Amino acid sequence: MVIDPATGRQISSGPFIGLGLVVSAGFLYGVAFWLVPVWVAVVLLLTWLVMLLSCFAWWTPVPQRLVPLGVFAFVWWFVAVAAAGVFLDWKA
DSSP states (O other): OEEOTTTOOEEOSHHHHHHHHHHHHHHHHHHHHHHSOHHHHHHHHHHHHHHHHHHHHHTTTOGGGHHHHHHHHHHHHHHHHHHHHHHHTOOO
16 A cells, blocks of 8 residues: 555555556457447447446545456456357357
8 A cells, every 4th residue: 555645545556457457458349340240349339438437437436346347347348249249140
């Protein structure tokens, strides 16, 4: 833990890690346009945008949710691409 010199409060690394995970997952969501039909990629990109905005909204009130959200961003992309590929029967 690091102490913020301006406020004297402890700074946790969790929110930074969570935001980093969500931002890095954004690259997968962008690549989805080459892997899946366009409408699926648009839906995936919108869900990623909601996750990114949730990171900013939860930064101070509930920072412990950001790391699980970052992990969920990767899991959701994989599940959505794999499951939709199976159920919608498209070829990558």
